[in-house]
Amino acid sequence: MAATIKDISQEAKVSIATVSKVLNGDYSKVSEETKLRVLSVAKRLHYRPNLLARSLVNRKSTLLGLVVPDIANPYYADMCRGISDKAQQHKLSTLISNTDRQPQSEHSAVRTMVEYNVAGVVLIGMYKNVSDHLDTLKHYNIPYVVVDYHEPGMDFTVYVDDYSGSHEAVTYLVEKNHRVIGYISGFPEQGHPRDYRLQGYQQALKDAGLPLDPFLIENGRFNIETGYQKAITLLQRNQDITAIACGNDLIALGAFQALREYGRRIPEDISLVGFDDVYLSTTMEPRLTTVRQPAYELGIAAGKMLAQQIKGEELEEKNICFKPTLIKRDTVSARVG
Structure with a gap:
């Protein structure tokens, strides 16, 4: 004992x-x-x-709660590292809860953070019931920052312009003479209003005067399995497809495996684009063309914003939007003919 x-x-x-x-x-x-x-x-x-007991007595905690959809995803791992590094500079520790984007798990994670009397919470990568979770945190006067989610009128957010990043990537494919371009989304629901990457894809096709074919769009989750399965579906349904844009790099990795198994050369037969620029994108051969969003820097910004709230300091910015960057590597080539 x-x-x-x-x-x-x-x-x-x-x-x-x-x-x-x-x-x-x-x-x-x-x-x-x-x-x-x-x-x-x-x-x-x-x-x-007993830090928990001490925080309950003093009403001062040194613990930050991080609610994460998938800590195994390198993108979120890098982000959490950024938050943790910034937290340590302010003598704060981190408590991470993984939810797999399951609503019940997200609700349980937020309640756990409240019960642990954390000093603040970072909600990462949520797209359902966000306002409900924020109401809970506000009720208990717990400072928060929301990452990878933003809507008009919402404060304390750190996010990337997903729409412009996807639009630029698909426009790049169009410029390489691709006309039949598929898209694999990580949102389970088709046409989800928060799927800004899908919207960027659709607008790029419209700008190029290309038709929006629903048979060129597949939905799943932000993981390798989705990329593998949905790439096969796209190949079977669209014999003339020449490029696939993906909701993130893990989806692209799964699609990469499926294309190889089906004997399609990358990029000679089919070009492939990801989103995130996790370290795996440079270990593939050929190396993945992708859209970089600075995960570590997002974490640093979120950690700083939360620490300022906890200390009662005036915030330099209440909403921070990072611009993504198209990283042109080896999985895209010009379509001949």
Whole structure:
């Protein structure tokens, strides 16, 4: 059983109040001999402070809650690293909850953060019930930042201009003379209003005077399995397809595997574009052409914004939008004919 301040009090033969003062670094009105005796007993008993209990008593927490859809996704891992690095600069720690974008898991994660009395919460990559979660955090006066989600009138957001990034990528394919371009979305629902990458794809086709064919669009999740399965569907349904744009790099990786298995050369037969620019995009051969969104920098910005709220500082910006960058590598080539 873990040692308590009561155990230290009995061993050191001082009051619990004295032990509490010493362990919290308050040595006023405590003799040097008593201080050393308390610290020595605490070390011998392997005492570890209960940070949760301390935060409940002091109403001050040093813990940030991160609600993440998929920590195995390198994009979110880099983002969490950025938040954690910024948190450490402010002497804060992080508690991560993975939800797999399941509404019940997201609700449970937010409630857990409330129960742990965290100093602040970062909601990452949500696109359902966001206002409900924010209402919960506001009710308990918990500062928050929302990442990868934004809507008019919402403050404390950090996000990327998904629409322009996707539009630029698909326009690049059009400029390479591709006319039958498929799209694999990570949103399960077809035509989701928050699927700005799909909207960028559609607008790029409209701008080029190309038809919007619903049989060229597939929906799934932001993972390798979706990319693999939906790329096969696109190939079977559209024999003349020459390019595929993907909702993220994991989808592109799955599509890459499917195209290879079906004997399609990349980029000679089919060009492929991803979104995120995770490290996996440079380990593929050929290397993936993709849209870079600065995950680590997004995390740094979110961590800074949350730390400023916790400290009651005036925010430099309440909404930060990063511009994505098209990274032209080896999976896109000009279509001949």
